[in-house]
Amino acid sequence: MSDLETIILQELLTASPEYVSGEAVAERLDLSRVSIRSRFEKMRQEGFDFEAVRNRGYRIKHEPPTLHSSLLNAYLALKHVSVPVLFLETVDSTNSEAERQLAQGCDTPSVVVSTRQTEGRGRMGRVWFSDIDKNIYMSFIFRPQLPPDKMKKFTLWMGLTVCEFVNDTYAAPVQIKWPNDLVCEGKKVAGILTEARVDSDHTRDLIFGIGLNVNTRPNQWPTGIAGIATSFSEICGESLNINEFAASMIQVLLQGYDAFIADDYEDKLIRSWGDYDSLQGRTITAKTAQGIVTGYGAGIDAEGALVIEQANGTKQIVHAGDVSLTMKGVS
Ligand code: BTN
Numbered sequence: 001m002s003d004l005e006t007i008i009l010q011e012l013l014t015a016s017p018e019y020v021s022g023e024a025v026a027e028r029l030d031l032s033r034v035s036i037r038s039r040f041e042k043m044r045q046e047g048f049d050f051e052a053v054r055n056r057g058y059r060i061k062h063e064p065p066t067l068h069s070s071l072l073n074a075y076l077a078l079k080h081v082s083v084p085v086l087f088l089e090t091v092d093s094t095n096s097e098a099e100r101q102l103a104q105g106c107d108t109p110s111v112v113v114s115t116r117q118t119e120g121r122g123r124m125g126r127v128w129f130s131d132i133d134k135n136i137y138m139s140f141i142f143r144p145q146l147p148p149d150k151m152k153k154f155t156l157w158m159g160l161t162v163c164e165f166v167n168d169t170y171a172a173p174v175q176i177k178w179p180n181d182l183v184c185e186g187k188k189v190a191g192i193l194t195e196a197r198v199d200s201d202h203t204r205d206l207i208f209g210i211g212l213n214v215n216t217r218p219n220q221w222p223t224g225i226a227g228i229a230t231s232f233s234e235i236c237g238e239s240l241n242i243n244e245f246a247a248s249m250i251q252v253l254l255q256g257y258d259a260f261i262a263d264d265y266e267d268k269l270i271r272s273w274g275d276y277d278s279l280q281g282r283t284i285t286a287k288t289a290q291g292i293v294t295g296y297g298a299g300i301d302a303e304g305a306l307v308i309e310q311a312n313g314t315k316q317i318v319h320a321g322d323v324s325l326t327m328k329g330v331s
Pocket of ligand 1 (some may be wrong): 072092093094095096117119120121122123124126128136137138139180181190191192193209211212
């Protein structure tokens with residue numbers, strides 16, 4: 001985690017907007033000034049721009065627009081988040097890589113982060129478009145050791161955690177579409193894919209995968225996705241610092257996981273769901289294994305199942321399914 005670049009970047013971020021003396025850094029790291037200079041040169045080639053002023057030192061002028069391993073680790077260190085991050089420029093799927101890591105007995109929690117996926121997966125066998133390096137694809141690896149029925153509300157809780165964070169921190173009016181999408185005005189800004197390996201009495205491994213559309217501009221989506229996807233930059237009206245955003249997201253999701261494991265989440269989930277529920281009061285259709293259910297979205301029950309209310313007041317409970325808004329055809 002503490003590679004040289006990460007330490008240098010951490011110093012620069014901490015001192016910003018002041019300068020950091022190259023000499024002082026060289027001394028602290030027991031390196032020659034030439035070697036420090038060559039590090040800066042390497043980072044320039046990776047998309048950084050530094051301002052170097054005689055007798056004052058260096059400061060960051062511009063950060064790379066895509067995820068960068070050392071910069072992400074530097075932001076994590078500034079937030080005092082200590083977690084192993086496996087950073088891959090390209091991977092088939094971060095969830096698949098997480099599976100491989102688990103098979104090799106990796107530490108938990110840990111995180112797999114990538115700038116591109118060649119086989120990004122969504123729920124119900126769908127493809128998650130992952131060909132734009134301005135977004136975040138990441139998977140968290142946990143070993144919760146909880147009975148499977150205790151895990152039922154995990155995805156909902158983690159989705160709510162992300163939703164609340166982006167509303168509070170970025171003023172992004174993002175809502176949750178049960179059970180695993182984050183949407184804004186009917187367009188998807190993030191999706192969650194939770195996969196678990198369950199023994200009879202406990203959840204042995206848990207992979208929480210999340211794709212976050214961060215800085216993709218509307219004209220960059222391929223046809224077919226443009227109409228249904230949005231990004232945080234589009235919602236906020238400005239580009240986000242993707243490495244800082246990813247570090248915050250990792251911090252918030254690890255805290256969310258800890259609260260879940262400590263059983264310190266249920267009241268808040270039930271209390272806050274309505275604040276962010278994109279289906280509340282809307283006419284919706286749920287395709288379930290038992291058939292199609294249509295009615296008004298009426299929140300979630302104590303088990304986290306979707307409640308659909310008919311005009312006559314009858315309520316139907318949907319435990320699993322694919323939900324769309326009946327009027328606008330957003331799925
Ligand atoms: C969905 O909306 O159906 C869920 C999409 C989940 C996408 C993320 S991207 C990171 C992780 N790796 C994957 O292959 N999928 C999840």
